[in-house]
Amino acid sequence: MSATHSLRARLLWFILVAILLGAVLQAITAYRGALQQADAMFDDHLQQVARSMRSGAPLGGAFEEGTDGDGFDLYVQIWGPDGTQLFRSSRSALPPRAVLGFSDVEANGNRYRVYSLQTPLQTVQIAQDLSARTARARALAIRAVLPFALLTPLLMLAVWWVISRSLAPIERARKQVAQRAADDFSPLPNTDLPDEVRPLVDELNLLFGRVRGAFDAQKNFVADAAHELRSPLTALKLQAQALRKPDDDPAAREAGVARLNQGIDRAIRLVEQLLALARAEAAGTPASGSAHAALQDVVKLAVADVLPHAQHRQIDLGVAGDLPDAPVKVSGQLEALRVLLRNLLDNAVKYTPTGGRVDVSLQLDGGQPLLRVEDSGPGIAEEERERVFDRFYRGAQTVAAANHGEEASAEAAPATGSGLGLAIVQAIAAQHGATLQLGRSERLGGLQVDVRFPPSASPR
DSSP states (O other): OOOOOHHHHHHHHHHHHHHHHHHHHHHHHHHHHHHHHHHHHHHHHHHHHHHHHOOOOOTTTTTTTTTTTOOEEEEEEEOTTTTTTEEEETTTOOSOOOOOOEEEEEEETTTEEEEEEESSSSSEEEEEEEHHHHHHHHHHHHHHHHHHHHHHHHHHHHHHHHHHHHHHHHHHHHHHHHHOTTTOOOOOTTTTTTTTTTHHHHHHHHHHHHHHHHHHHHHHHHHHHHHHHHHHHHHHHHHHHHHSSSOOOHHHHHHHHHHHHHHHHHHHHHHHHHHHHHHHSOOOOTTOOOOEHHHHHHHHHHHHHHHHHHHHTTTEEEEEEOSSSSSSEESSSSSHHHHHHHHHHHHHHHHSTTTTTEEEEEETTTHHHEEEEEESOOOOOOGTGGGGGGGTTHHHHHHHHHHHHHHHHHTTOOOOOOHHHHHHHHHHHTTTOEEEEEETTTTSEEEEEEEEEEEGSSSO
């Protein structure tokens, strides 16, 4: 069987065992100390009795019965100066000799504790049966140990109650989590929790928040995908059905095939953007000390991705000024930042008229890395700049510009986007702690998008 991992069981086991061992050690110490004290007390009693007789006072019947006031059997022998025995207890079995001071004597199978005292007039010998002394000493020692035997169970019971009471909030939190529904991500209450447990519950609440965000993102993705894919897929179906009709005009048939291919391309682009948005929203904020990405590399890769489209639209796409010599790094993922900048450039190219210009620049502004994308297109009206980050929102001005651009060049790809590009950009920027700002470009006259990263993201 595996060892228990219960904190409550461990605390109870170690503390109760420690209390029990401590009580046993204290009881043993008290028992031995009581025995020693009783033995010393009995020896002192023998000395006092012997000294009370050294004056040579007549004994009479004081010790004829052989007992003292404590109920011990006392055995007395007294010798005169010439060795003549003056007195001997009737039941005494001691040998007719005396060793001065304390001694242990064995006679007739019994052991005696003997004390002898010599004076000029007589020699007094007092003895006690050792078995009676030991029994009495043990009785006194047991009385000394008895409080430990009574208090130890009470102390163990009190410790059990205190530990159970202290861990009750943890058990309550466990039950609250166990009884939750699968979609319940509300925070756990952190009141009445020990200081050692409250940080764990706070982290769990943060985790619930992240899981709720991912769960909501998944639900939104499913809803958005179902909503946005319904129309293009229906259109594709109608176009495919139209191609099945007999038509003698090859040009009309070719035009129908071209419209079908364009519809397929738009559906593919929509699915790609939906997946990119789902990944961006599901990703958490990069942890401190995570991988760093050089923004110079992000600029080069994103420009290379969009350059063929820009050349097809006859748009001058490039880097304004020189990139910083020292690597400008931010905490985050290179691919995610590449998608962010690529979407900004793609939008700029899409809504800029043929023959226009799109510039991207990288600089340090007050210690903050700043990515800037500018174009010569129509820009975005100030009242629409907040809404363009909403999903599937396309402003009237940008739609008109897109249609104008499409009419201006038959070779241009249709600029009918899905309205997800800037939503993806905002999600990735939030993931990396960056801020977005839309304005009008003073150099090119169109839209200017600033992506400003936090100062701590750039290494010193």
